[in-house]
Amino acid sequence: MRAADHALRAAGLRLTDDETSRLAAGYGALRAKADALAALDLREAPPINPAAPPGEGGWP
Amino acid sequence: MTALLPLTIEDAAAALRDGAVTSTVLTRAVLDRIARLDGDLGAYVTVCEDAALAAAAEADAEFARGRDRSPLQGIPLVVKDLVATRDAPTRANSQVLEPGWGGGVDAPAVARLRAVGGVLLGKSTTNEFACGLPDRTAPFPFPRNPWNPGHTPMGSSSGTAIATSAGLTLGGLGTDTGGSVRGPAGANGVTGLKVTFGRVPKSGVVPLAFTLDTVGPMARSAYDCALILDVIAGHDPGDPYSAPVPVDRYADAARGGGVEALRIGVPTRYFLDSPLLDGEVHAGVLRAAHELERAGATLVDVVVPYAQEANDANNITYLSEAFAYHRTNLVERWGEYGRSTRELLARAAFFTGADYVQAQRVRELFRRALADVFASVDVLLTPVSLMPPAPVASADLAAALFRPGFHGLWNAAGLPALAAPCGFNSAGLPLSFQVVGPAFGESTVLRVADTYQRLTDWHLRVPPAVRDGLACRELTHQRVARSSHTPREGAG
Numbered sequence: 001m002r003a004a005d006h007a008l009r010a011a012g013l014r015l016t017d018d019e020t021s022r023l024a025a026g027y028g029a030l031r032a033k034a035d036a037l038a039a040l041d042l043r044e045a046p047p048i049n050p051a052a053p054p055g056e057g058g059w060p
Numbered sequence: 061m062t063a064l065l066p067l068t069i070e071d072a073a074a075a076l077r078d079g080a081v082t083s084t085v086l087t088r089a090v091l092d093r094i095a096r097l098d099g100d101l102g103a104y105v106t107v108c109e110d111a112a113l114a115a116a117a118e119a120d121a122e123f124a125r126g127r128d129r130s131p132l133q134g135i136p137l138v139v140k141d142l143v144a145t146r147d148a149p150t151r152a153n154s155q156v157l158e159p160g161w162g163g164g165v166d167a168p169a170v171a172r173l174r175a176v177g178g179v180l181l182g183k184s185t186t187n188e189f190a191c192g193l194p195d196r197t198a199p200f201p202f203p204r205n206p207w208n209p210g211h212t213p214m215g216s217s218s219g220t221a222i223a224t225s226a227g228l229t230l231g232g233l234g235t236d237t238g239g240s241v242r243g244p245a246g247a248n249g250v251t252g253l254k255v256t257f258g259r260v261p262k263s264g265v266v267p268l269a270f271t272l273d274t275v276g277p278m279a280r281s282a283y284d285c286a287l288i289l290d291v292i293a294g295h296d297p298g299d300p301y302s303a304p305v306p307v308d309r310y311a312d313a314a315r316g317g318g319v320e321a322l323r324i325g326v327p328t329r330y331f332l333d334s335p336l337l338d339g340e341v342h343a344g345v346l347r348a349a350h351e352l353e354r355a356g357a358t359l360v361d362v363v364v365p366y367a368q369e370a371n372d373a374n375n376i377t378y379l380s381e382a383f384a385y386h387r388t389n390l391v392e393r394w395g396e397y398g399r400s401t402r403e404l405l406a407r408a409a410f411f412t413g414a415d416y417v418q419a420q421r422v423r424e425l426f427r428r429a430l431a432d433v434f435a436s437v438d439v440l441l442t443p444v445s446l447m448p449p450a451p452v453a454s455a456d457l458a459a460a461l462f463r464p465g466f467h468g469l470w471n472a473a474g475l476p477a478l479a480a481p482c483g484f485n486s487a488g489l490p491l492s493f494q495v496v497g498p499a500f501g502e503s504t505v506l507r508v509a510d511t512y513q514r515l516t517d518w519h520l521r522v523p524p525a526v527r528d529g530l531a532c533r534e535l536t537h538q539r540v541a542r543s544s545h546t547p548r549e550g551a552g
Contacts, residue, residue, distance in 0.1 A: 004410065007409045007410050008406060008409050010409070011383075011387065011391075011406075011409035012387070012391040013390060013391060013394070013406055013409060014391075014394070015394075015406070019403065019406075022403060023403060023406060023407060026407065026458055026461070026462070027410055029461075029462050030407060030410050030411070030461065030462075031410060033372045033375070033376070033461075033462075034372075034376060034410075034411055034412075034415040034418075036369070036372070037369060037372060037373060037376070037415070037418050037419060037422050038414070038415070038418050040369065040418075040421075040422065040425070042418065042421040042422065042425060045421050045424060045425060046421070046424055047417060047420030047421045047423070047424055048271075048420050048421075048423040048424040048427060048474075
């Protein structure tokens with residue numbers, strides 16, 4: 001609850017306690033999703049560049 | 061003209077050319093259906109009756125002069141209310157979006173439809189900014205699934221899907237960032253194509269996520285979608301995300317050659333083996349796959365690496381990009397957003413900048429992995445959704461962030477993906493399958509779906525509550541008789 005509230009306030013959002021509670025209920029699961037991606041060792045891998053034309057790394 | 065409205069663009073185009081109907085008569089008939097039925101269905105935000113009838117009269121005049129610009133000439137179509145048009149406001153189902161957004165100018169995709177004689181009926185309902193849930197307290201129509209109004213039509217291109225299903229248009233435009241064409245197409249029993257990122261210009265469209273948003277066709281059939289794509293596809297120098305890649309002749313390609321030489325990957329892992337996948341959806345998708353196998357395709361069990369990771373990367377990307385777009389308004393005008401919209405967007409605050417960058421690395425990893433997959437198969441065939449459309453009361457946007465998903469991973473990779481009907485469940489709700497192709501592989505995707513639809517008639521089924529006045533089964537039998545394939549009634 002505290003981490004979720006901190007993140008929302010840091011973003012400038014001022015929610016009611018009820019709203020914060022509802023969002024905080026999913027905080028751990030969302031962070032787990034992001035942390036699972038972070039666990040993939042892709043530090044040297046390029047990110048996608050969706051604005052690049054075909055053949056320059058932007059397109060599958 | 062017959063007393064019955066044609067169901068498909070293909071049949072309406074033929075009727076316009078053989079003199080069985082005029083665009084004016086066709087457009088009036090559709091407008092009459094909108095007036096009679098849309099109060100219950102909520103598919104339209106704005107109906108441009110005078111402009112539509114004027115466009116229809118112009119199309120008829122051109123036919124009379126011998127000018128035939130496109131199969132879409134004189135065809136009634138609708139545009140999702142996220143896409144700018146010159147004759148109606150663009151509101152994105154929002155009380156926050158600036159009045160006059162879009163500047164009264166047609167988005168390129170809309171301008172292209174008008175330029176070939178398309179008759180634009182108006183703007184169709186969307187979810188707020190393409191991401192919230194329908195809100196009964198908002199001053200916008202509440203969209204209802206014509207197959208069962210107690211079940212969600214899904215979103216966010218709900219209006220175009222409902223209108224097509226109920227005969228309130230012959231097709232139109234939707235947008236897809238994480239499934240917003242394919243979800244409602246599947247839920248309402250019509251066909252919808254999410255195009256390759258950049259295939260269709262997306263300028264003039266209220267952004268959700270700038271690296272994922274696409275504009276795509278929705279209609280009853282894959283062939284009709286191809287007819288629309290033939291018009292809207294292609295580079296626009298004014299759109300930095302528009303791809304300078306030559307376009308195909310999609311309608312010709314859809315009918316060109318069947319599936320005899322095609323290898324269709326049917327991934328079990330993550331897709332068909334998901335414990336959350338509804339049994340009737342699973343069975344319907346497998347029946348569709350085997351129908352295509354009987355038509356000559358080779359089915360291959362393939363693995364799609366990083367599917368869950370790619371779907372999660374899509375969620376992180378779209379929420380983060382949408383939050384960047386909306387943050388100032390969320391801070392200053394929180395209460396003017398619908399509850400489901402603001403609470404979904406606010407969840408992006410739980411992600412960091414590093415999470416966003418890592419999501420882009422995962423997208424590239426997935427893109428490269430898919431290049432290997434498409435070296436061994438021509439297309440993939442998967443379910444569209446885990447389950448048939450849920451009861452309205454149980455719709456939960458946030459829950460979808462935690463479940464396996466079959467939409468967003470293809471947006472993450474920028475690939476074309478089409479949803480097509482493949483039957484009904486025991487409660488009478490539509491079932492649907494998805495065909496996914498490599499980048500700019502729309503022609504092959506459409507060919508697979510068109511082949512399936514020439515063997516079956518699920519895409520021509522009409523919800524019982526709105527059947528009156530539509531050609532329905534009579535037309536179905538004509539179409540099947542014209543097919544070069546043996547009809548398999550009720551297959552799929």
